[in-house]
Amino acid sequence: MGHVPRTQVSSNPIIAFFQYVWSSLITAAKGLRVTGYNAWLRERVTVAYPKQELDLSLRTRAKHRVLVDDTGDPICIACGQCQRICPDHCILVTRKKVTVTTPEGEEKQVNRPDEFVIDLARCMYCNLCAEVCPVDCLHLTRDFKYSSGDVHTMRIELEGLLRPEPLSEYEANQTDGADDEGGEE
């Protein structure tokens, strides 16, 4: 089965002794060649994180983000689907009725989130909430710099979820005009 060959040793103890000595030296030299090559000729892979940052993938799932419409209001309709599907029970949405003026000028009652809280300390970033959102307003973005010494600060209110940067994959595809391939349900 194409295995690594096993060690073959002579039955003569004297020859076997020198075989052991010789194979020890040779195989150690082979190993030293590889490690020496790595030490002198191959480039380092460490990224000195705070000074140098990696380019994260567009699909990286970190802090949530709620999209807003032109007037700056969240387009969330407070349907509560994300709250229901969340395996960690970390989303809390309550509903309120607000009156908005449509572009046609008529006034309309719509559902808007009254309270929208995500407890990031409990979240496991599974993306289920973003996938069930019927109006595509909840997304997971690449913003991962929210670690904190106080677990209560990880409870993010709606204002904290409206930050514009960085974009999620969904929005990046929207702005690029590229075909909408990810993040859809």
Add this chain to the structure above:
Amino acid sequence: MQGHAEPVHHEEMLINMGPQHPSTHGVLRLLLRLRGEVIESARFVIGYLHRCHEQLTEQNGWIRAMPLPDRLDYLSPITSEWAMALAAERLAQVEVPERAEWLRVLSSELYRIASHLVFVGTFAMDVGATTMFLYTFRERELLLDIFEKLSGQRMTCHYIRVGGVGWDLPSGLDAEIRRVLKTVESRLPEYDDVFTNNRVARARIEGVGTMSAERCRAFGASGPVARASGVDFDLRRDAPYGVYDKLDFDVVTGERGDCLDRLTCRTMEIRESIKLCRQALDGLPEGDIRTKLPARFKTPEGVAYGAVEGGRGECGYFAIGDGGEAPYRLKIRSGCFSNLHLIEKALAGWKLADVVAILGSIDIVLGDVDR
């Protein structure tokens, strides 16, 4: 603890290895009865990482529990996900699109490479070659980068869903996967030079911890551990799921079942997986990646067993449906759990230094053992 309740003779030493020990791969606890450096008998204690996964799934339901298998065998999460999705799909008779099947093969084989790389590195570190650990993790990092681009997370991917996969292959990733596979393939001979063929390493692993095929069968061992002992059993070939029946690959088996065989089985499987990944990339059909499930996905009454060849043996999910959103009962069959039971007999008579080598060669993940 029978056998360890007996008084310790004064030449003997009862020593507690773990749960906080650098090389028990997590929170395994071993009770070793030593005479000098020689193991008289060994018992293991598990359960320090029990997280009620079965119960969580029974309460949360299929869809909400799909991210959880990632947390079981966290070094090879895709295969656990696939097993769970397979159980749900077989129970509810969900059709999976062709492209999704191919993507599942691709992603699980990629993660199998990553998982075996971790094995090679940690095993080498148990035997003392710290540098190998860094080398294999360096290559694994390339694979995790692929998963970050594919699914958004490096380890807890949540990639395979009931009825398909979560995301399609983004543009440009095809070429990158091929490049990474080439890199990994070119580094495998280096591992042989640094570790596998080294005289000192051979002295530590060749002929150590042999397990017969009969014992492996008797203990229900599977995966590379059983194959290294000569048990010619691989679910990918013997109970094909996904599109493995359309792919060309060899099942690697060993002869003697010692640590060297268990190591080479995995390094050969890395090569086989590279082959499979290339075939999956070549044969990837166009089409849908996910079947649209109803908003409240329910499984009918009945039983189903979804099993895949995981990185560490047969990973199976046995589900009993009762018509609700969640299975009435879910039983997780973990490869590590069965394989771990081999060590009590395998350890007796070997030296203390061999404990870490034998334990390392079985390659357990305590998250999968305790579930």
Add this chain to the structure above:
Amino acid sequence: MEERGWLESLVNGLVQPLYDAVPWIVHLVPLLWILVLVAVSVLILIWAERKVSADIQSRVGPLHHGPIGVFQSVWDALKLLTKEDTIPRQADRLVFCIAPFIAFVPAVLVYVVIPFGKGWIAADLNVGLWYLLSVGSLGVVGVIVAGWASNNKWSLLGGMRAAAQLITYEIPMFLSVVVVIMMAGTLSMDDIVRNQAGGRWSLAPPETPFAGWYCFTIPGLIASVLYLVAALAEVNRQPFDLPEAESELVSGFNTEYSGMRFAIFFLAEFSNTALVAGIAATIFFGGWSSPIVSEGEGIWQIFGDGIVWYFVKITALIYGMMWVKWTLPRVRIDQMLQVAWKGLIPLALINVAIAVAHVAWVGP
């Protein structure tokens, strides 16, 4: 001239009266130099160990304290000094506390007979090599009692392994040093270096400055390889780092040590590393003698014999030891003993016979 006047007044006013009052104080000067040298070289070695391992493992190593992280080990030392001093409740307190010093003192004392350069030797004992090997082997006592006194099973196993290993590997080490003693005909370290000035049969081209080094004779070459292998075991480095095998024994004999006492064990270990490299450089590789030109003229003077060459040689040897450490796996305890009893000692005995023939045939 002004500076000389200032120095003269200092010598006349302070040093001379002190010397008149306690004449033995002059012996403290080389000891002070040795202590400073050991402390500084250990700090550099710890940093170098981390940098070399990082190089080999495709990492970058310490970066932030000083240029390319050279002050990292200074900060590490400060951290260890400020740590809480813990003694396990069931430990043998007295033995636990003095064990690090039993390990450390011999590691420093042996430097007395190492010739760093021409005349740079604290005490040119006529039994220098003998003193060196006998005092150097006392360090193992500290390791054993540390393992015993910690009252921890892992520490005990580490201590027992250390005892078996260090005592076993002294035999091939002695036997390879004996070869040099036979060829040099002296035990004085300084004379051994001077005897390597050349003018005898050598594997190296004749008339080169390094032709006389003992590593270029057949028994000397074999002895140097055997010595370096045994030295790896003597200083607990891979592939023989069993006493503190991290993946097996947690941390071996120093599992229960923290803070200052752990730092002293560390100091002793790295001081021993520099020491075995120094001995190898001195007795096999010509000590402070230069491989380029022994008595240079003009610009060539800087390449002549001197203290620099000693440090160049031990740097090269230590780099080699680190390279080996970060490449090879660890042997098992029985294999470790096999390597010594079935491998190194027979080879060393054969080599002694070769050396007898060599000395009889070629002359010392």
